[in-house]
Amino acid sequence: MARRSKRLSSRNGGKERGAEPETKELMDVDEQKDQNMEIDAEVAKTNERIATTHCGHVKSIGLLTKGSFKKSEKSRCTECSPAASGRWLCLHPSCIDSITLCGSKNGEQQHATEHYQNDPSHCVMLNTSNMRVFCFICNVEVDKNNNEPPLTNELLNCLTEIRKTEPRNGSSKTKAKAQNPIEIAVELADTKGELLDRSSIQNRPYVKEMEDEFEADFPKGLTGLNNCGNTCYFNAVIQSLSNCPPFSDFFRGKGDLRQFSIREPRAANTMAQLIQNLWSAQRLPSISPISMLKKVAEAHAQFRGTQQQDAQELMRCLLQLLHTELSRPKYEHELNIARSFHRDTKRRRNWTISGSNDRNFDGADSGWSSEGDTPSSSADSRSTKRKKGEKRQQHANKLIGYTSIISDIFDGQLTSTVRCLTCKNTSTTKETFQDLSLPIPSKKQLDKIASEKDEGVSSFATDDSGSLWSWLTWLYTFAPYSFFSSESISLEDCLSVFFTPDKLCGDDMYSCEKCAKLRNGIKTVRISHLPEVLCIHIKRFRHDPSGSTNHKISSRVNFPLCGLDMSPFSDSDESALYDLCSFISHEGGSAESGHYISYARNEIDGNWYEFDDSIVTKLDTAYLMTKEAYVLFYQRRATEECEITKEHVRFALSPENVTLPKSTTHCCISTEWLNKFNTFSCVGPINNYDFLCVHGNLLPSRSAHISSLCTHIHVSLWEFLTNRFGGGPMTRELHHCLVCDQKWKQLQERKKTELEKFKQIEQTMDAWQRDGLEKCLYAHYLPPFMISRNWFSSWINFVHDPLAEPPGTIDNNMILRKNDQNQFFLLPNGNSIPLDRELFLFLKQIYGGGPEVLRSPAAQLSEQELSDLLDQVNSKIAEMKKQLTAEILKQEPVQSSSQSSLST
Template sequence: MFQRNPSYSNPTPCNHLADYKLRYGLNGYKSFQNHLKTTPNGRTSIQNPDSKLPRCGSCDGYEGRLYICLICASISCSNHTLLHNQSENGHDLAVDVERAELYCYACSDQVYDPDFDRTVMSKHIVAAVLEKSQSAERSSKRRRFGSIDLLDLKKLKPLMSVKDQRSKSCYPLGLRGLNNLGNTCFMNSVLQVFLHTPPLSNYFLNDQHNRETCSKRPIGQLCLPCDIDRIFSAVFSGDHMPYSPAQFLYSWWQHSANLAFYEQQDAHEFFISVLDRIHEREWKSRSQDKENGDCKCIAHKAFSGQLRSDVTCMTCGFTSTTYDPCVDISLDLDTHDFLSRNIASKSTKPVDSSSKSTLSGCLDLFTRPEKLGSDQKLFCQNCQEMRSSVKQMSIRRLPLVLCLHIKRFEHSFVRRTSRKIDRYLQFPFSLDMIPYLSSSIIRNRYGNRIFASEGDEIDASSKFEIFAVVSHSGTLESGHYVTYLRLRSQWYKCDDAWITEVDEEMVRNSQCYMMFYLQKIPNYKLNEDLSCLPISPRNDTFQQIAGCC
C-alpha cells in the first residue's frame, strides 16, 4: 500500500487559529453549530439568530462579504473587520456568513482547519437526513441526534437513508467538491477542469503516471504529477465528501515559491504554472518528435496548439512569418470605445457590465490585421531598414483541448491603476474555428487566389464543444472563482466544496474568465460515462455508481 510522504501535511494554521483552539478546543465549533444552516440545494451558510438579514454591526450594511465573530457572534463587513478586531482583544477569528469558511481578522485572510470542515459537513449530513425523513419520525430522530457528537462523521454516515445515498450517487463519478484551504478557489476551479478534461483523466486513470512507481518517490523528491495522480484517485474513488488537496498545494508551493502564500492568485496563471510543472516532469521521461520538436508530454498533447504571426512591411510588402506554440489563447474584450471614455474621465470604476461582447468578436479582434505604431518599427529583411508594418495573428494548428482566456483584468503602469472589466461576454457552446485558421486567413488576405501552404491546411476537426467554464465574480481585489462543468449534457456548478446542478442559462450569464472546448473527434466523447471504468492496475478502487449504469 502506498505510504503517505511524511513531508506532506495540511497547511500550517495561523497563530490566531492555534491560540483559539488552545483556549476553546472543539467546544467553540460545537457551540457555533447553531448558526449553521443548510439550504435545500446542499449549501451550508451562516444564519444570524437575531435577524433574518445579516447586517454589519458598524455600518448596518448587508452587501458584499459579511463575517460573524466566533467569540461574540457580532457581524462585520469587509470594511470593518479590522475595527472589530482592534476594539475587541482576542476576537481574531470569524466565519464567512455566505460560505461558512473560517476567516482571520488579524491576518485579513481565510484559514483552513480540518476540524471546522468536519463541523460544517456533519451539520450538512444531519440536515440531509432530517429533510428526507418522514414528519412522524422527525422528532424522534432529532432526539437521537442530540446524543451524537456532530463532529464524528463515522457515526452520522450510517444514519443516511438508502434513498439519500442513491440520490447523491447519481452524480457522475469524479464529481466531488474541493475544500477551500484559504483563498484557494483559484486552484480548486482549475483542478476541477483538469479532473474532467478527457485526455488528462484517461492519462492518469490508466496509470500513465503512477505515483507508486514514480522515479522521484524513492529519493523523497516532490513530484507534482504524483500529487495530481493522488487527486484523481481520491476524486474517482466514489466518495462524494469534499476532498482537501492540501498535499498538492504544498507541492505546488515548492515549485512556485513566489506564489507560496495564502493570497488570492490568478486562475489563468495557476493553469499555466501547473502545465509547466507537468511538462518539466514528463518531458524528461518521454521522447520528442525529432522532425518538428513537438513535446509528447500529456500537457502539450492535450492543450498545445500553434500560432502563426505574419508581419508585412508597408513599404515593399515583404512578409515575415513566425510560428509559436501555445497552450491557450488570450483574447481582448472589444471595449476600446468604452475604455477611451473612462480614461478621458480618469475613472477607475469597473467597466459597465451592461455592455456586451461576443466570443466571435473577440476572435475576430485577435486575428484582425494590426498596424504597429511608429515606435514599433521592425527591421525588413527585403528593405534592410526599419519599416512600419502590419501584424496579423492566426491559428496554424488547433489543440485537442482549446482553452480561451478572456482578459478581464486591466493594468495601467503609467497611471498605476488596475481594474476589472465586468462586460458580459456571449459565447456559444459549439464553436467552429475554421474562420480563424491560418489557411482561411491567408486565402482571405489574397482574395482566395492561393491555397494553404507550408502545412497551413484546414483541420478536419475544427469544430469544438464546450465542457467547462471558469467564472470570476466580484472585484479585482476581492473576487471568487467557480467552475461550471458539463457532464452528460447536464451542467454542474463547482463552488469549492459545494456541487450543485444548474441550468445552461446560469452558465451563459456568468462572467466567464476561461472557457474550455473539446475537439469533436470520435476518440473523446464529451458526455462519456466514467462510472464504469475498469479497476486501475494498481488496484485503486473506482466504485461503480448505483443508478448511473
C-alpha cells in the same frame, strides 16, 4: 436514464436498467454476437482492401520471357539512352521485347510517363530493379499474387524464375557495397540484443468502465474541494481540469506515474491521487487539496501563503510543472510519422474529391514511392537512397524538443506573418501557446475599428496576396463582427479582434530584413495547429497606473456551450469545432479580492454543475449564460466517422475479445496512444517511438517499464488502425538495442563523471583555503569570473536529469554589451553568475566556447590584456606551488588534506 459515457464499449449499448436479469443476459449475448460479426466483417473488408489490388489493365500484358527481360535489364533508355537510365519495361505486347524506358518523379528523365501519355493502352510497366508492376491508369502498384483479375501463370512463372536465378542483390558489386559500413546505414539486425519475454507485457483490455448502478442519481466526479484559506482560485482550476476528459482520463487510470517519466513525478503522482479521489466511487462530499497545493508552492514561491492569487497564472504554472515531470525527449525521426500522416491525409482527401471510390489505396505501396522504386535510374536511385540514409542516420537522434501528455492536450501553434508594404517581403515566425489571451474590446475600440474599416481595406488593396485579401474580405464583411450593429459582445468578437491584422506604422514600424530599414507593414496571426483542448483566457483585469490594484472589466461576453468554430482563424485542415467542457468565473471587483467558481459539464450524465469550493450544485444551462467567464476550456469535437472507428476498436479491445499474444498473429502498439485514442477527438498517427529507439528496438530510458508502455494487439487490428491513422513502426518482437544501450550507458557515465570531477575540484579548493593555500587559487589575485546563467543551468540540468541532452558550447556573449567605443561591459540584469576560474576551465575543456568574463563595473579587458594578466597570475601560482612542494618534501611525510591534491 443517465447518458452513457462515450468511452464505454459498444457491447454495453442498449441495456435497460430495469430489464430482468435473464432477459438482460440474452440481450447481451445477442448484441455481442451481432457486434462480433460487424467488427469481423469490417476488419475483413479492410484487410481485403489492403491485400488485394483491382487492376483490369493486366489483361493487356504480353508474353514475357527470361531472354527479353535480360535484354531490357542491360539496355539503356530507348528514347534518350542515358548512361544510367531507369529500367522500366513496358509490358504491352508490342513493346515487351524492344522498349526500355527511364523515368523519375522530379527529374528530367520522364520517358516512361511520356510513353504512357502518348498511348494510354501502354499503361502497365515492370520495374526491372525491384520486379514491381505499376499501372499508370490505376495509379497503383499491382500486387502480382493478389490482383483482380489475376496475372497470367506465364508471367508469374517467368518472374519467379528470374528471381530464383538472378536475385537483385546477388551481384558481387552489391555485396561489396553491403560490406562497407561507411556507404550504408547500420542494418537493424546488427542492433538487436536480448529478446524481451512476451510474458512480461501485460495482456489487459483498454475499455474504461465508468458507470455503476448509482450513475443515474449521482454520477462520479461531483466531489468538492475544501477551501484551505483563500484557495478558491486553486480549487476552481483543479475542478475545471478534472472535467476535461483527455486530462482527467490520463490521471484516473494510473497508479504510479514513474513508468511514464524518468524524473521523479512527485507533483504528477499527487495530481493523480487527487483526480482519482474526485472521481472515486465512494463519492465523498469534499476532500482537501492541500498536498497538491504544497507541491505547486514548492516549485512556485508566489503561491505560498494564504493570499488570493490569479487562477489563470496558477493554471499556467501547474501545467508547466506537470509537463516538466512527465515530459520525454522528442527526436527528429519521430517527425516523419507526423509528416507521413499529413501526406496520407492530404492524399486521401484529394482521392475522395477526385471521385475514385472503387478502392482504398492507402494500404498498398505506390509505384511512385520515395524509397528508390520510382521510374528513375537505378544507379542514381541507389546513390540517392544511400545519401538519404546517411543523412537520416546522422540526424536521427537530433533532439527537437520535449513532449508530454500536457503538451499533447493543450499545445497549439500560432503563425505570425509580417509583410513589408514596400518590398512585399514576408517573414514568418511560429509560437507555441497553451491558452489564448483575448482582450475585451471597449465601445471606443469597436467604434474605431468600424470607422477604419474602409481605410483598412483600401490600404490592403495594394497587397498582391490573394489569401490575405480574401481573409480580410471575410473579416470585415461577414459573420463575427456582430458588434458593429449591436452593443453585445461575443466570444467570436473577441477572437476576431485578436486575429485582426495589425498595421505596423509610425512608432510601430518594423525592421525589414530585405530593405534593412524601418518600414510600414502588416502583421497577421493565424492558428497553424489547433490543440485538443483549447483554453481561452479573457483579459478581465487591467492594471491601474495610479495605483497597485488591477481594475476589473465586467463587460458581459457571450460564449457558446457547443459548436465554437475556429476555422475562420485557422489554416489547419483539422476539425475546428469545439464544445465547452468547463470554465472559471470570477466574482468581485479586482484580482486581489473576490471569489473563483468553476462550472463544468459532467461527462457521464451530461449535466452542468457549479463547483463552489466544497459545494457542488446542479444547474440549468440558461443560468450559465449569466456568468462572467474568465477562463474557458473547449474540447475539439470528434467527427462521426472517428466515433464509429473508436466503437469498433473499443469492442475489439474489450475483455472477452483479448486473447493471449502470439508472435505470428500479434504486434505491439503504444499504450499511451491507446489511452489518447479513448478520449482525444484527433489522436494523430500511431507513435511507437515512445518505447522504441530509432533502430526499432527497446528505448533504453523506458525499457524498465515496458510492460506498461506497450500492448499486444492482433495484426488485423493493427492494419485496421494504421489504415485510418497511419504511423508506426510495426514490431512483433521487442529486443534490447545494442547500439542505444551502449550510448545510454556512456551518456549516464559521462553525467556522473562530470559531476564528480566538478565536486572534486570544489572540495580541493575548499581544502586549500582551510590549509592557508589560497595563494594557489585565481580568486586570490583576480575578481570572480562570470558565466552565463542559462548555460550553467542547462549543464546542471544535464548532469542531474537522465533524459537531458548536453548543453552545447559555452556562450558568454549574451552577458556582454558593447558601447559606442567598442568596449564590452558586463550586463547587470542577472543573466550571469560568478564561477571560480578553476571550475570554468574544467567546463571549457569539455564544451569549449567562451569568452572569459571578469566581474567588474568598468569595461572588460581586451583579449590581449586579459591574456597578459592571466600569464602573470599563472606564473605566480606556479611559483607558489613549486615552493610549497619543496617545503613539503623537506618535512616529515605528514599527510594533510591539501598534500594529496597540491599537484592537481
